[in-house]
Amino acid sequence: MKKAILTLLLVVNFNLLFSQEANSVYDEKLAKSLNADDHGMKQYVFCILKTGSYTTATAEEKSNLFKGHMANITRLAQEGKLVLAGPFMKNDRNYRGLYIFNVSTIEEAKTLVATDPAVKANLLEAELTLWYGSAALQETLKIHEKIAKNKF
CATH class of the missing domain: 3.30.70.1060 (Dimeric alpha+beta barrel)
Structure with a gap:
């Protein structure tokens, strides 16, 4: 059960990280x-x-x-x-x-x-x-x- 929860947390965190990078609106030119x-x-x-x-x-x-x-x-x-x-x-x-x-x-x-x-x-x-x-x-x-x- 602990392994399943840990695996689920890792998958959720990976998906959140990936979706944030994919949806990034960083504008380097504006920032500079x-x-x-x-x-x-x-x-x-x-x-x-x-x-x-x-x-x-x-x-x-x-x-x-x-x-x-x-x-x-x-x-x-x-x-x-x-x-x-x-x-x-x-x-x-x-x-x-x-x-x-x-x-x-x-x-x-x-x-x-x-x-x-x-x-x-x-x-x-x-x-x-x-x-x-x-x-x-x-x-x-x-x-x-x-x-x-x-x-x-």
């Missing part, structure tokens, strides 16, 4: 174009935006800074330097939003963060760390443009 490693991953810089020290801005100042903030996000995304950005919902940690930069060093990300008017004015503060994630994130903007009915 995205600088993906063998796991389809790559290094990015993850940024958490927090409430900054400039807390006395007028409503008009905030509005203008956030217009510049959104324009900067759009520019960085179009340049391929920013693969993901978005706000956090209300929370007790003063987290305002996040960026995932398509760069491999903190220094490169600091240069990009410095172009954000809301960060420059200290309305937002950036916390940066290296992050390892799917290289496919770089394709997000192409998909998002197809599903966003209204633009910011």
Whole structure:
């Protein structure tokens, strides 16, 4: 009985392995174009935006800074330097939003963060760390443009 079960498990595992290889959709050209490693991953810089020290801005100042903030996000995304950005919902940690930069060093990300008017004015503060994630994130903007009915 044990031999029968072992044989069955071996056959099932062999069939699963074979079917996965036969159904593989690996695209070497795409992987290389995205600088993906063998796991389809790559290094990015993850940024958490927090409430900054400039807390006395007028409503008009905030509005203008956030217009510049959104324009900067759009520019960085179009340049391929920013693969993901978005706000956090209300929370007790003063987290305002996040960026995932398509760069491999903190220094490169600091240069990009410095172009954000809301960060420059200290309305937002950036916390940066290296992050390892799917290289496919770089394709997000192409998909998002197809599903966003209204633009910011």
